[in-house]
Amino acid sequence: MEIDAGRFTVRLARDEQDIAAAQRLRYRVFVEELGASASDEERALRREIDEYDPHFEHLILIDKETESSDPLDRVAGAYRLMTNDRAKAGIGFYGSTEYDLTLIETCGRPAVELGRSCVGSEVRGGAAMHLLWTGLGEFVTARKIEIMFGVASFHGADPAPLAHALSFLHYNHLAPEDLRVRARPENFAAMDRLPPEQVDRKQAARQIPALIKAYLRLGGFVGEGAWVDHDFNTVDVCLLMDTSRMVSRYRDFYGKEGKPAAPAARTPGDGSAAERSGG
Template identity: 40%
Template structure:
């Protein structure tokens, strides 16, 4: 940008002011920093491509998801929703090299107004989210999806930055409720009987937020009686992302869904903003200023 300004013939007295303006605009989407890590929205198509490359590493190479030949050719995990979503990144600024090497975590964010104009949310392919949204015409929803982090960065501070970014983004856009799929590894729900039953008996969505898996995909979560559940062992068996959602105050939809392509068993996580535990609001800040 400096070269462009100088080559344009602008006087030196004007250029610094414009540079500051560009810098301020570029940093409006930086939601937080911890040490060398930074969370912000992808600003360019190249940065979105870096997020898709990270997803390929995690979902395809690590988790063995089935993707198209084109995804394999490009080494990017992508679908039609990526073009309409915002992409939250965690970037390690201490790494030298291309941006693709510095993106270590990502989340895909889709607001209700955008989804409504482009055919709906991704999650409706598995869960009856349209009914949930219709029952809350005064609320603004946001879908969280495609969360992944490189193995070496699956630490508390990376997760904190991702939540910092989600929270700041939700505040910026006046979001009232978030939802998205949470996944268990594998396509045999019975292998997760303890954790799924715990969710069914202890975290099922309240009546006014009720949502369930699509009938043709519905898999029962109530695989064990409540009295047979060891809560400590059940919590230990939960995937970290779902456990984190529960700590924030999230609820779980009725029924699971097998996603054969991604080799997962999915549940729907629903988090009204009013449910977020006070200790987390205090920690991240009501204005999302904790790590800003």
């Protein structure tokens, strides 16, 4: 799978240098911009790395017009993707460190975990995120994926200021019981922090990141409870999308033949730095 779109090319990583370039972008966004913790090795290499990377497939957006001469600076957008087959053959889903994923692991349906999604500041707010979604659409169609999921982040590790957003998600977008994964107890934070009548929808809308809104527009759900991630300085929710429950919106976005539809006036995720779905 490869999409050539003028300045950008979207494809799966082919070698270790491709993966290293995705890790360099992740370091710039998650560590330098958003304040995630990093090891001495990561700081020396300027790459955000974990033990799950070798088990994921990495979808990358290559900027052919980058001004940097360093080949590790050529990746301007990234996702990492793990199918349930790869999870079973490797070390499992990253999201299982935060959520009990038994419902997904035992449902018998093709699934993919989405993770470490980000775009560089130099291309943010344009076509970059839409092109990544286009590549994701081709991946999902080719692999016949039925369930997409991953943790998605609010910046800051205190759920209290996010009470309106978290409560809104809980009351309006809670996953059906057969997909309602639950945050693990160690860092569990209740999402129904306010009574329904006290939730300010406008304030909630201001707090919810653009990429979470985009998944919700496509018919996504959230799991039960949030996870406070102090290492990444985030509050995470688990987003889930079931293609059988969102057929019309899914087809409208990706096109009737599984090919991406034309971008809307505001493409999903415009302007967002990152969304650590799937970790």
